Amino acid sequence: MQESGKESCKDPARKKASDPFRSSGLIQRGRGIHETKGMQPEGAKVRRMFAEVAPRYDLLNHTLSGGIDALWRKRTVAKALEGGAGLEGSAAVRVLDVCSGTGDLAFSFARAGCLVFGGDFCVEMLERGEEKRSSRQHGERVRFFAADAQRLPFARDSFDLATVAFGIRNVQDPVQGLRDMARVVRPGGKVLVLEFAKPRTPVLGPLYLWYFRRILPKIGSLLSPGSRGSKAYDYLPESVMQFPEREAFVSLMEEAGLESCQYKLLSFGIACLYWGLVPKGSG
Numbered sequence: 001m002q003e004s005g006k007e008s009c010k011d012p013a014r015k016k017a018s019d020p021f022r023s024s025g026l027i028q029r030g031r032g033i034h035e036t037k038g039m040q041p042e043g044a045k046v047r048r049m050f051a052e053v054a055p056r057y058d059l060l061n062h063t064l065s066g067g068i069d070a071l072w073r074k075r076t077v078a079k080a081l082e083g084g085a086g087l088e089g090s091a092a093v094r095v096l097d098v099c100s101g102t103g104d105l106a107f108s109f110a111r112a113g114c115l116v117f118g119g120d121f122c123v124e125m126l127e128r129g130e131e132k133r134s135s136r137q138h139g140e141r142v143r144f145f146a147a148d149a150q151r152l153p154f155a156r157d158s159f160d161l162a163t164v165a166f167g168i169r170n171v172q173d174p175v176q177g178l179r180d181m182a183r184v185v186r187p188g189g190k191v192l193v194l195e196f197a198k199p200r201t202p203v204l205g206p207l208y209l210w211y212f213r214r215i216l217p218k219i220g221s222l223l224s225p226g227s228r229g230s231k232a233y234d235y236l237p238e239s240v241m242q243f244p245e246r247e248a249f250v251s252l253m254e255e256a257g258l259e260s261c262q263y264k265l266l267s268f269g270i271a272c273l274y275w276g277l278v279p280k281g282s283g
C-alpha cells in the first residue's frame with residue numbers, strides 16, 4: 001500500500017504524511033495486523049461478543065440485511081469522495097475506517113483508489129478482514145490495526161477522511177470516538193458515520209421494526225450458535241433502539257467539534273448516513 005501511496009503523492013510533505021503508521025506507535029502483530037500496546041479492559045464484553053460472531057459475521061450481515069448493506073457502503077464512499085474529497089491533483093485520499101470489523105467498508109474505499117487504515121479493537125474481526133484481502137480488488141491498499149476507537153494511535157492531520165459503519169453505537173463514549181476521529185483528520189476533511197436508524201414511515205416502519213426486534217434475533221441465533229453469538233443478535237436491536245438518531249445524533253457530532261453536520265436517510269430510514277467537517281481553523 002505504501003508503494004501505491006508513494007506513486008500517487010507528489011508533494012513530499014504529503015508523501016511522509018501518507019504513512020500515518022510511522023508516528024503511530026503501532027506494533028506489528030501476526031498476519032499483518034498492527035496493535036497498540038496495552039488495550040484498555042473497558043469494552044471487553046463487546047469485544048468478546050464480536051470475537052464470538054467473527055467467523056460468521058459476514059454471512060449473518062449479508063443475510064440479515066438482504067445484501068442491502070453493500071449499497072449503503074457504496075453510498076458512503078460516494079459521499080466521502082464527492083468533489084475529490086477536497087484534494088487537488090493526484091494525491092491519494094487517506095482514509096481511516098474505525099470499528100472496521102471484517103473490513104467491508106475499508107475494501108470499498110480501496111477499490112475507489114484510496115489508502116485505507118482499518119482499525120478495530122477486536123482482533124478476531126480484523127483477522128477475517130486479513131483473510132479477505134487477497135480476493136478484494138486493491139486489497140493491498142488496506143492495512144488493519146487493532147486499537148480502541150476512543151484512543152486512536154495517530155497524530156493530528158493523519159487522514160483526509162474518517163468513517164465508521166455500524167460501529168459508533170457500540171463505542172462506550174461515542175462523542176469521544178467522534179472527537180478522536182475528528183482529531184486525526186485534517187482541517188476541512190470529512191467524518192462520516194453509517195448507522196442503523198428506526199424507519200418512521202407508516203406500515204413499512206412498524207413492519208420493519210417487528211422484523212428487527214422479533215425475527216432478526218431468532219435468525220441470528222440460528223446462524224450463530226453459542227451463547228455470546230446469539231446474544232449479539234439480541235444486542236443489535238436493543239442497541240439500535242436506544243441509540244440517538246437523526247437530529248439527536250447530529251448534536252453528538254457537533255458536540256465532538258464537527259461542523260456543517262448533515263444526514264441522509266437510506267432505504268426508507270432503515271439506515272442513515274451522517275457527515276460533518278473538521279473545522280478549518282483546527283489543527
Ligand SMILES: C[S@@+](CC[C@H](N)C(=O)[O-])C[C@H]1O[C@@H](n2cnc3c(N)ncnc32)[C@H](O)[C@@H]1O
Nearest residue numbers: 050099100101120121122125148149165167170
Ligand atoms: C457491527 S460491527 C461493524 C463492522 C464493520 N464496520 C461493518 O460495517 O461491517 C462493529 C465493530 O465495532 C467494533 N468496536 C466496537 N467498539 C469499539 C471500540 N471502542 N473501538 C474499536 N472497535 C470497536 C467491534 O469490534 C465490531 O467489529
